Each structure stands twice: as structure tokens, then as C-alpha cells.
Amino acid sequence: MPDGRRATVSGAMSNSTAASGRTALSPRPAVSDRMALSTRTVVSDSTAVSDRTGVSERTAVSDRTALHPRTAVPGRKRPPARRSRRGVRAFLLTTVAAAVVIAGGAELMLENFVSSHGDDPLALKISQIQTSESGTLLEKAREQTILMTAATKSFKVVGSPTLAKVPPPTQGAPTVYAAPPNPGTAQAIAYNMLPSYGWSASGQFGCLDNIYSRESGWRYNAANASGAYGIPQALPGSKMAQFGSDWQTNPATQIKWGLWYIQNRYGSPCNAWAFWQGHSWY
Numbered sequence: 001m002p003d004g005r006r007a008t009v010s011g012a013m014s015n016s017t018a019a020s021g022r023t024a025l026s027p028r029p030a031v032s033d034r035m036a037l038s039t040r041t042v043v044s045d046s047t048a049v050s051d052r053t054g055v056s057e058r059t060a061v062s063d064r065t066a067l068h069p070r071t072a073v074p075g076r077k078r079p080p081a082r083r084s085r086r087g088v089r090a091f092l093l094t095t096v097a098a099a100v101v102i103a104g105g106a107e108l109m110l111e112n113f114v115s116s117h118g119d120d121p122l123a124l125k126i127s128q129i130q131t132s133e134s135g136t137l138l139e140k141a142r143e144q145t146i147l148m149t150a151a152t153k154s155f156k157v158v159g160s161p162t163l164a165k166v167p168p169p170t171q172g173a174p175t176v177y178a179a180p181p182n183p184g185t186a187q188a189i190a191y192n193m194l195p196s197y198g199w200s201a202s203g204q205f206g207c208l209d210n211i212y213s214r215e216s217g218w219r220y221n222a223a224n225a226s227g228a229y230g231i232p233q234a235l236p237g238s239k240m241a242q243f244g245s246d247w248q249t250n251p252a253t254q255i256k257w258g259l260w261y262i263q264n265r266y267g268s269p270c271n272a273w274a275f276w277q278g279h280s281w282y
Contacts, residue, residue, distance in 0.1 A: 176206030232258030
């Protein structure tokens with residue numbers, strides 16, 4: 001080979017050797033290394049992104065779960081479901097319809113029963129009561145009550161009642177003397193009234209006191225189961241109304257009637273006391 005070409009080849013070889021040396025010593029990584037690094041970088045970046053995304057998604061899910069209104073919370077009761085208006089209306093309509101059907105069925109059954117048994121059983125029972133003996137007695141009593149009520153409206157006072165006199169004791173009634181009572185008492189009222197009836201207050205008051213003390217204890221509101229009332233125990237008490245409308249509460253009105261009764265029936269308080277001792281009433 002000529003020297004010129006040898007020099008050229010050697011120069012080229014040296015240049016290529018220098019190039020390969022630079023390649024071996026170059027700090028830049030090979031293509032495969034760069035691809036590996038880029039892959040790891042991508043993987044790590046995606047992992048970080050996925051981690052952050054997972055955390056955010058879990059956080060969002062947990063937040064939605066905690067704030068969701070339909071999620072059951074321990075210790076808290078759910079409010080009762082409200083019945084809709086439409087459901088209430090339907091219930092009412094159903095109830096009314098059922099009531100109408102029941103009433104109609106009962107009426108129909110009653111009509112069938114009456115038609116099959118002839119007359120109305122209730123009317124039949126009523127007619128039987130009217131024709132029975134007890135029904136006849138009740139009807140008569142009702143008619144009597146109606147007649148008495150009508151008759152009382154036409155009553156007229158034609159005179160004061162008269163009392164049958166009891167004859168005085170054959171040997172005369174003993175006289176009972178008593179001291180004058182305390183002023184302002186019912187006894188004092190009676191003591192002062194005795195002379196107006198023609199009696200001696202000192203000679204007749206003792207007998208009157210014996211009667212009224214046993215009959216009523218001189219109490220104006222003394223009432224007996226028999227209907228007797230007041231200090232003189234008038235039977236019934238309404239008899240004393242002829243001496244005043246306050247006969248239920250006024251001792252003077254009651255005593256006036258009592259002395260009038262004794263005068264017309266026994267003649268004197270001592271005669272009435274003599275009768276009382278033998279009969280325990282006067």
C-alpha cells in the first residue's frame with residue numbers, strides 16, 4: 001500500500017478510536033438506561049398520583065358517608081314516616097263506605113225479618129204491655145195523675161183547717177212551773193207569746209218546754225224522717241206556711257203555728273203535755 005493511503009487509513013482509525021473513547025467515557029447514559037429511568041419515573045409519578053387520588057377518594061367517601069342524611073347514626077331514632085294526605089283521604093273514604101254498607105245491610109236484614117215474621121216485633125211487644133194487667137194499672141195511674149194535676153190548678157182557699165179537739169184530763173192537767181228563759185232564745189219567744197193565747201206564761205211554759213225539748217230540742221231546722229219539721233214538729237212542715245213564708249228558718253213563725261195547734265187541739269200546753277206523756281206524741 002502506498003504511504004499516502006496508509007496515512008489516511010491510520011488517521012481515520014485514530015479518529016474512530018478517539019470517537020469510541022469519547023463514547024465510553026461519556027457520562028450520558030445509554031438509550032436503554034434512559035428508558036429505564038423514564039419508566040421508573042413514570043411509575044413513581046403514577047403511584048404518587050394514585051396514592052393521592054386514593055386518599056382524596058377515601059376522604060370524600062368518608063365525608064359523604066358521615067354527612068349522608070339516610071345513614072343510621074347510633075343512639076338516634078329515625079322520625080316516624082308521615083302518612084300522606086292521599087293515604088288519609090283513602091282511609092276515610094274506605095271507612096265511610098264500610099259504614100254505609102253495614103247500615104244498609106242491617107236495614108235490609110231488619111226489613112226481611114219483619115216481612116218474614118209479620119208485624120214489627122217491637123210494636124208487638126208494646127201492644128202486649130198495654131193489654132196486660134200491669135199495663136192497665138199503669139195507664140190508670142197515669143190518668144189519675146193527669147186529673148189530679150188539673151184539679152190542683154182550680155183549688156181555692158175557702159177557710160182555715162179545723163182540728164179535732166182532745167178532751168182535757170178528767171182530773172185536770174198538772175201545771176209545770178218554770179223560770180223565764182234567756183232573752184233572745186226561741187224559748188223566750190214562746191214564753192212571751194203565751195199570754196196572747198190566754199195562758200199564764202209562768203204556769204204553762206214548763207209544759208210547753210217539756211214537749212218541745214223532746215220533740216225538737218227547740219231547733220228550728222229539726223227534721224224527722226217522717227216529714228215532721230221545725231220546733232213544733234209539724235207534719236208535714238209546710239203546714240206552718242199559713243203563718244209565714246219563712247216557716248223553714250224563723251223560730252217565731254214555727255212557734256205561732258205550734259201554739260195555735262195546741263190551742264185548737266188540746267186547749268193548753270199542759271193538756272198537750274198530759275197527752276204526750278201517755279202517747280209520746282201530741
